[in-house]
Amino acid sequence: MDFSIPSDIQDMLANVGQFLREEVYPLEERFVSGAFADLVPTLEEKRARVKEMKLWAPQVPAEYGGVGLGFMQHAMLSEELGRTPMGHYVFNCQAPDAGNMEILAEFGTQAQKEQFLLPLAAGKSRSCFAMTEPECAGSNPVWMKTTAVRDGDEYVINGHKWFSSAADGAAFAVAMVVTNPDAEPHQRASQIIVPTDVPGYRWIRNIPVMGHAGDGWPSHSELRFENVRVPVSNLLGEEGAGFAIAQARLGPGRIHHCMRWIGICERSFDLMCERAATRELAPGDPLGNRQTVQNWIAESRAEINAARLMVLHAAWKIDNEGTKAAREEISAIKFYVAGVLMAVVDRAIQVHGALGVSDDTILQYFYRQERGARIYDGPDEVHKTVLAKRALRSFGMKK
């Protein structure tokens, strides 16, 4: 075992950290309180800086215009970027575009890559992933009602989706739709690319989340597909492979989410310590002298360390043995790290007192907008059951 991190990676992380602190953190107040659209021009400047730094699209293979970082390296970078809500966006590795780039690169045809992947990789367009439906529990991934029926050279799509993140302004959606209703449950769905300018594609609204109306990239939309017609060439991968592609996307995707959450934890930890070290309860008596605050700091430190090691280990296992072999580890980090995230942010808020609930720090944004971490990409409860059932099978339990 070797826990060392190569010095060039350490240098890259330090550079990125400095860049974010100097250039991106100062934009957070506008990000939290204003419209995203108003911030886009400024963010484009920052994106230009990232290109100069040769760190643009770090996870994208060089052939499509990215840096082509290794999986572990990008995981480490993802933590650093996660310290601010705009980090991944500025580097063009934000969800859901990053995931879409990944599956387009892996499963897309040459034509699909040219039409959809290259503009994404270049930061010239955005995209969304339309999977969850209001009528069907998202925690049951094989239950959905949106259908695509083949009609000649076209698919005709009908259905209702929501929580399609970043759909507002997206050039296309990758939609999970039932193409083979009579197949075995995990083989009923396909992924089809739907440009958002086709007739019948209806963007209903941005769903306000935790008091945040949402617009542009940081938004979650409700969509309807009403007799939407797309050419069959827009099918991604095989018909019936929708679930398999989603799994291929979600496994590594959870690593990135988890590392991003760890970035949020570290940012919150820093804010907590800084506040405790400097805020006085009485002249000369800083808050950090209180043992309760010390407990929170210590517990947070331990839990964040634990979380990072688990995620890096899971990433290492994916890298060395494949996503399938790492399935227990992936489920474990999904719920464990989300729990740490909630706990650390909550403690940091409490240390800040009234300031902590105000929008004068970024903590309240994390508290609100990251509450979903325990829900999306499989709620805690589903991942626990997945993990436990695998363990129980190895002890002889049948069903």
Added chain:
Amino acid sequence: MDFSIPSDIQDMLANVGQFLREEVYPLEERFVSGAFADLVPTLEEKRARVKEMKLWAPQVPAEYGGVGLGFMQHAMLSEELGRTPMGHYVFNCQAPDAGNMEILAEFGTQAQKEQFLLPLAAGKSRSCFAMTEPECAGSNPVWMKTTAVRDGDEYVINGHKWFSSAADGAAFAVAMVVTNPDAEPHQRASQIIVPTDVPGYRWIRNIPVMGHAGDGWPSHSELRFENVRVPVSNLLGEEGAGFAIAQARLGPGRIHHCMRWIGICERSFDLMCERAATRELAPGDPLGNRQTVQNWIAESRAEINAARLMVLHAAWKIDNEGTKAAREEISAIKFYVAGVLMAVVDRAIQVHGALGVSDDTILQYFYRQERGARIYDGPDEVHKTVLAKRALRSFGMKK
């Protein structure tokens, strides 16, 4: 011991519950997403209905135009009203006006009552309480920098306050200010009534809280007092009695907050159960079949029951033995009930999945806006220490 509730109180609570469900719950969407100012006319109509129901200002003595409910009765009503963020407002027993009415009735001069109390009780004006300062830790109640210096028949007030709830639109502030800087710490401050239209009173901003900009009653302001002059007759009670009056206000005030929180818990519990009973994970298989959800329901039920009994017991003790005798109980409910509140709302959100973080239910508002419950009126940590030190003294510990 007798846990029964008189049938007339039960009837009143049932009537109020029905009124809220029918008339006030439907306004919540506007309350959460729009400006409060736009809602005021509609709320005035509801207030008129409450007057017709003879339940206006339920806690206010009849001589000032209220119902004059007993302390325990009002506590029970407070739970019912707490089920919706506008409940107390519609009945004119909302913080901070209710507390201000209480101390004006108890400590105010006849002139003060006429000028300040009666309009409040009639719902013709609003008020705020200016205590917390950004530069001094709110958890140390005897440390503040705002001063009032006597100059002839006037006090000259200078200082900086924040989290003065409902200051936006208030007719006057009750300000905690240091009048006797050389006295023993608990006797340095006084409470002085400051009309908001006097020169030097500066309303700086509504502090956005958890993504909520705030306006009118539901807001938290930053204020500055710059050589504000008020007549000495605006002093509330004795000079140096500011802390004592604050305690007189906060003791019973914590009962009302706690009962309000229990109302929020019950509302969240209902939403959780309703969702669990009806949301299907697969056709015919409701979420309520999941043991984890059952655990959350059972634990919430037990904790809410515990919370209510503790608060009613503390209220009974205040009623029978006085606030001082009930100090341990008051500290205990402050942190215990706030903890239950956070836990129950969080579970209800998790049961709702993506819907739970959306603004399509009221749960997210509770999650965000009630996070302060663990902070205001003394953070958890302070109340725990207060309680523990009293216990330890009874076992012989000296300091």
Added chain:
Amino acid sequence: MDFSIPSDIQDMLANVGQFLREEVYPLEERFVSGAFADLVPTLEEKRARVKEMKLWAPQVPAEYGGVGLGFMQHAMLSEELGRTPMGHYVFNCQAPDAGNMEILAEFGTQAQKEQFLLPLAAGKSRSCFAMTEPECAGSNPVWMKTTAVRDGDEYVINGHKWFSSAADGAAFAVAMVVTNPDAEPHQRASQIIVPTDVPGYRWIRNIPVMGHAGDGWPSHSELRFENVRVPVSNLLGEEGAGFAIAQARLGPGRIHHCMRWIGICERSFDLMCERAATRELAPGDPLGNRQTVQNWIAESRAEINAARLMVLHAAWKIDNEGTKAAREEISAIKFYVAGVLMAVVDRAIQVHGALGVSDDTILQYFYRQERGARIYDGPDEVHKTVLAKRALRSFGMKK
């Protein structure tokens, strides 16, 4: 609502408390480390003192030689007695005899009362309750394999039981046995009185529990019934009523257990505070100055208060509306109070440091021997499900 306790009850509790501290606490070291048999003569002396105090068999109706305390009064007494492991025994209201006396008084024939109840009430014999079976999950109360087959005027009983508490030295067992295997699940079992001197009744062993071998009353036995024959007149109540009688026994029995646990909590709380107030971390610096210790004290105080109020409320509801109406409350206290018990004892141990794990205090006994509280009389998990399903039904969930 009225939380006051009549002064005569307060006096009785104070007297009992003093008696226990002076006469029974000093026996704890022998109780923990020696054989129970050696302690019996001394305990008989204490029992004689209790008779002099006119508090013998406090819960037993006067016609059978007890005090005939009301249900609420006995609940309060049970807390006081619970402060020491021998409390209930010395007053002759210990499990499982108290429960057996209760069902004999309620369901027993005149002959059964004379033969079995009177000696128990007089403290001349002991008894046990044989329900749990090693082969069937105790958490499924309608699944058992022990059978009683009628053969003329006799039942012939065969089966295997364990965790029959206090069977070692018992004069008779009340055995749950299947008499009607083809009936509806809740009507298959009956309760039959089995004198322990009948042929075929085999006492196998005392099951060591948490390092405690057990003997006499404080023990948990494994038993076998091998063609045991008892007259049909030993049937308690109706054939098939075994489950109903068990419920009648367990409902109020849970009140007594819970109040006993609260007594343990209060004892542990006192030990914790005493230690914190006097143990120095450095000269002049008691442990009670540490905020973590203060947190534990405050949280324990709040939780114990909550627990007591919930149990007394459940008792009051049983008294006023019957056991069935209080079923949710009974389930709630069963798991809630057991959880508080574990938490409080654990904190008290931690405050004692190394002393806390040593047998030099009673805390370690509570830690070990009361761990079962979360398991017996229905594990936490079962009670949570029971409570939740009732709640969900009221929101329309069907199964």
Added chain:
Amino acid sequence: MDFSIPSDIQDMLANVGQFLREEVYPLEERFVSGAFADLVPTLEEKRARVKEMKLWAPQVPAEYGGVGLGFMQHAMLSEELGRTPMGHYVFNCQAPDAGNMEILAEFGTQAQKEQFLLPLAAGKSRSCFAMTEPECAGSNPVWMKTTAVRDGDEYVINGHKWFSSAADGAAFAVAMVVTNPDAEPHQRASQIIVPTDVPGYRWIRNIPVMGHAGDGWPSHSELRFENVRVPVSNLLGEEGAGFAIAQARLGPGRIHHCMRWIGICERSFDLMCERAATRELAPGDPLGNRQTVQNWIAESRAEINAARLMVLHAAWKIDNEGTKAAREEISAIKFYVAGVLMAVVDRAIQVHGALGVSDDTILQYFYRQERGARIYDGPDEVHKTVLAKRALRSFGMKK
């Protein structure tokens, strides 16, 4: 980063695991319920087997008769050995002898090594470490009252110690004693080797712990030193270096404890899963189908994985950067892993129901005897404060 484990280490661990399951697990019932002395002959046979396996004293340098495993390798072995309470003893790397061997090897003179280290390494004698005193809080390591006064070529030692593990039958004690009372607090104490057959050394008793009387190696003794005289050549290291040597011992020692606890966690996890997979709640319906049980399994798996990674990372850091550099990590694992240990064992017991509290499984032994993990070698609270203060200093807090 590389999480792989060399195949030869994997093979060693697999061999050891098999040996323990086949040869040592079967002795556990005798270990838990009988006298250790009766078991010693059998354990000697097992020790002989270990020598044949060439794994005797795995952590001891080859020059003293051990295997000389690297630090990380021994950490991994320690987990495997920790699965049974006798594991380390059978391999001769049990506390406190392992720690004593370590400091003798590092700080001992040639004569000390010959007289004290070699017999220990050969398994021909046992030893103890006498540090904690009943009169001084063990959590304050620089406060002790036992003194050693130099008198010519001898030290004269007086004092009172307790929780000197394994003192019963030890050939010598390493005693922490104050030699320089006027020095700076961390330089007052020295470590002196005291043969147990010298006049004035009084073994008082084995302190019963959690119902376990203790004898021989698994025991915790109370000792008195009454004018004990030992030659100055028995001083270990420098005068005044007692605290520094203790730190040198405790840092790596905590790694071993933590890995041992992880072994206990894994054993408990296996028992939990096995029970859940096979115990039926009703015919054909295993306990493992219950979501609550699944949650416990999943949470345990995640927490154990986290714990192991943290400990191995801390060990790696000690190995690469030294104990001092790893001080935060060492404090973090001390409280984090102890917490996981308690949680996992507790869940495993609950899954076993009544069987779980009985001595029929090893779980109750872990529950009782490992409760001390949160106390010895620095209680949780001390380690949290240590960690937090270091973090706060890096954010500018001074004291």
